[in-house]
Amino acid sequence: MENFRRRRALVTGGAGFLGSHLCDRLLGDGLEVLCADNFFTGAKKNVNHLDGDPWFELLRHDVTFPLYVEVDEIFNFACPASPVQYQVDPVQTTKTSVQGAINALGLSKRLGVPILQASTSEVYGDPQQHPQTEDYWGHVNPVGVRACYDEGKRCAETLFFDYRRHVGLSIKVARIFNTYGPRMHPNDGRVVSNFIVAALQGAPLTLYGTGEQTRSFCYVDDLVDGIVRLMRTPDDVTGPINLGNPSEFTVRELAEKVLELTGSRSEIRFAELPSDDPVRRCPDITRAQDTLSWEPKTPLDTGLRLTADYFDDLLRRGSAGSDSG
Numbered sequence: 494m495e496n497f498r499r500r501r502a503l504v505t506g507g508a509g510f511l512g513s514h515l516c517d518r519l520l521g522d523g524l525e526v527l528c529a530d531n532f533f534t535g536a537k538k539n540v541n542h543l544d545g546d547p548w549f550e551l552l553r554h555d556v557t558f559p560l561y562v563e564v565d566e567i568f569n570f571a572c573p574a575s576p577v578q579y580q581v582d583p584v585q586t587t588k589t590s591v592q593g594a595i596n597a598l599g600l601s602k603r604l605g606v607p608i609l610q611a612s613t614s615e616v617y618g619d620p621q622q623h624p625q626t627e628d629y630w631g632h633v634n635p636v637g638v639r640a641c642y643d644e645g646k647r648c649a650e651t652l653f654f655d656y657r658r659h660v661g662l663s664i665k666v667a668r669i670f671n672t673y674g675p676r677m678h679p680n681d682g683r684v685v686s687n688f689i690v691a692a693l694q695g696a697p698l699t700l701y702g703t704g705e706q707t708r709s710f711c712y713v714d715d716l717v718d719g720i721v722r723l724m725r726t727p728d729d730v731t732g733p734i735n736l737g738n739p740s741e742f743t744v745r746e747l748a749e750k751v752l753e754l755t756g757s758r759s760e761i762r763f764a765e766l767p768s769d770d771p772v773r774r775c776p777d778i779t780r781a782q783d784t785l786s787w788e789p790k791t792p793l794d795t796g797l798r799l800t801a802d803y804f805d806d807l808l809r810r811g812s813a814g815s816d817s818g
């Protein structure tokens with residue numbers, strides 16, 4: 494047994510796409526990691542490779558219930574992120590965002606430790622300012638189908654800043670823009686996974702609406718690096734701070750890129766645009782550049798290639814449809 498104690502991080506939602514990469518990074522940085530997840534959209538297989546690591550612990554836990562553990566820092570990532578998934582049980586999505594934030598903040602308060610919130614570009618809704626800076630208040634439909642997520646995340650931000658103002662907690666709020674990479678769930682409905690899986694299977698790629706809506710896609714390793722940098726800032730750095738890739742593409746351009754990279758001959762089809770789907774989204778990352786000396790490094794082609802390799806392997810092993818386990 495080693496005679497020192499490592500800094501211990503709690504990652505809620507640590508068995509999900511981003512959370513599992515964050516667990517890897519923190520363990521690599523020499524921390525001990527407690528991962529708490531109810532496996533709603535995450536899966537044990539995302540952290541299976543950490544099984545047997547003495548510094549890693551996996552806890553099945555729903556963040557809408559209190560959690561009493563002893564840690565030195567908290568990364569609050571639990572929440573379904575794909576529009577398809579967060580609309581499956583919208584009330585549970587709001588509870589996860591809001592009650593999950595209250596419990597994580599209560600834990601942070603009892604322990605006196607810093608807490609980072611995985612917020613989202615969705616707090617800007619269907620933005621009317623472009624690109625989006627952190628001082629833009631957003632344009633969200635509070636009664637639409639995306640509101641369970643958007644308003645849940647907005648309320649979580651409110652809670653973070655009220656705990657800061659009233660209790661003096663050390664908070665860090667990251668507004669994460671579309672991020673992609675290995676361990677995205679192949680069937681969770683997000684555009685990068687949908688397109689790559691379809692292209693690899695020779696199935697049609699479906700553009701919702703005209704495909705002219707834009708997104709900016711950040712590779713997961715870059716995003717996780719920004720998250721860790723933010724957590725390591727002094728107490729007065731609270732955010733909110735945009736983390737994402739400022740290169741903007743239309744969804745149609747993404748489809749064409751995926752077809753080219755995979756050499757697929759899949760056709761492109763069109764379907765109705767889902768309700769409240771934002772027309773344009775692109776982060777202004779000046780604040781992250783100035784405060785964290787951070788910007789994404791991975792070009793879209795490189796990141797898509799790495800992601801396609803992951804899905805290719807998954808499909809070959811025939812495990813694309815399985816969930817937790």
Ligand code: NAD
Pocket residue numbers: 505506507508509510511512529530531532533534535536554555556557569570571572573574575589593611612613614668669670671672673678
């Ligand atoms: P994901 O769905 O892969 O991961 C979310 C994880 O949270 C899953 O493991 C899921 O099982 C877990 N979870 C959900 N509800 C829970 C609950 N009640 N209790 C415990 N665990 C629960 O999604 P992701 O892309 O990894 O997103 C992680 C976080 O980052 C989310 O908070 C999301 O809002 C935020 N985010 C992600 C993106 C992105 O592009 N990936 C963009 C903006 C914000």
Ligand code: UDP
Pocket residue numbers: 558559560561562595596597598599600601602603
């Ligand atoms: N909480 C938790 N773990 C802790 C401390 C608190 O899960 O270690 C939860 C607790 O259930 C409470 C919530 O966090 O409902 C908010 O805690 P806080 O102390 O801010 O509020 P209060 O308990 O006074 O309502």
Ligand code: UDP
Pocket residue numbers: 575576577671682683684685687688699700701702704706708744766767770771
């Ligand atoms: N989209 C699409 N085809 C798909 C999945 C998504 O055209 O198979 C579009 C979707 O309408 C949105 C964009 O791609 O405009 C990004 O969707 P995603 O669900 O990945 O995330 P969002 O940024 O909307 O939260």
